[in-house]
Amino acid sequence: MLPFLSVKAVEMESQVRQVSYLLWRQPELSSQNPDNDFLELYRYQARVELRPDIKFIGTHYQLMLKPRLSYDYWWHKVGAAEESGDSQGDIYLNEGMIQFEITPDAFIVYGRENLQWGPSYLRTPSNPFFRDNGQDNPKKEIEGKDFFKVIYLPNDWFTMSIIGLLEPGGMKSETAPIETDFRRQNALKLDLLGVNYNASLILSRQDGGNEFVGGHAQGTATDAVLIYFDAAVYRGHTALYPRLDSSHPLGGDFVRQYDNNTKQYFIGVTGISYTLENSATLSLEYLYNGIGYNDSEAEAYYFLRQNAADNIHSEFSDLARANLGASLDPGLKLLRRHYLFFQYALNEMGEKLSYTLRWTINMDDHSDMFTLITEYAYNDYLEFFVIGDVNQGSSNSEFTSLLRNDLMLGFEYTF
Known part of the structure; x- marks a missing residue:
């Protein structure tokens, strides 16, 4: 009899968080x-979200469920769009998976997961499954995708994982209404854990033939200095590029x-973090995105985007909206090639108050984004947060294409 089929006592762990916020x-x-x-964006949004996290632990298996219940209300559209309110309620499974122990050092896992790794803040080039690593806004969850994994842990310092991406999962985003073609993808991930370092190697292949070799590593140079990198080499990829055609x-x-x-094509982040005497951390990253648009491709991109905008109500409206959908989400981790990232993070008042300041610079189009993340733990159950972005640059630049500013005010209560 297989060990995971034996029936014994099952433990249950659960936590329920309620997250509410106003967004301007x-x-x-x-x-x-x-x-x-x-896009018909609203200026204001109110959201209430219930986030239960439930885990069942058996002798040789674990079942994890993260269902979500949410209610949104939007009001005050801007521009030519009609100024009216709208609301929507959702019930969905953001993450949920089951893990079976085949042997004491081998497991199989199936389900929906937000699968993240790597030390970098700006982006995670070595992750072929997710473009966003969730660092921009810790209060917004990334939608999980459906995976099948086989994990082998022979000792404390080595792990091997075979990963298959089966379905995209998730829901359509307000700012990404155009669906893109989904392709299954398989990967092999090898992890090493040392005393003062860790490193990973990722090999991946997508249906259709595109291949990927990635990796990340970090190590402590001194007690105060951490050095890290996260990189990947692509051979073929599915990102969209502008094609000029006079006809x-x-x-x-x-x-x-x-x-x-x-x-x-190479994409990589190299970074360094320095911990000050007051326990604040300064981080600096440089990212090179070889898949991003060069100057001529960016010029063609904005030319086609402007033509689509000019024809959104013309006889070519369908073509215009298709081009705007492609320009909104061309399938790139970042639009251009060269980026700088600075971060200052500090916990104060016995770790009750934390704040993070970020500055992301697109060195190609000279747009930038300032981000403030502030969290205050009133007690063990209640936390208040303020998260805001200020984007600077011309309207034909990456960080100001959709929003100039945004501000989120809210609280999180844990039951």
């Missing part, structure tokens, strides 16, 4: 969202130019 946004009526006719009514469209291509 200042949309930028750029060519990406002309007069707010494409096209809008001057061109967006295509998967390098899909199943043998050319190799």
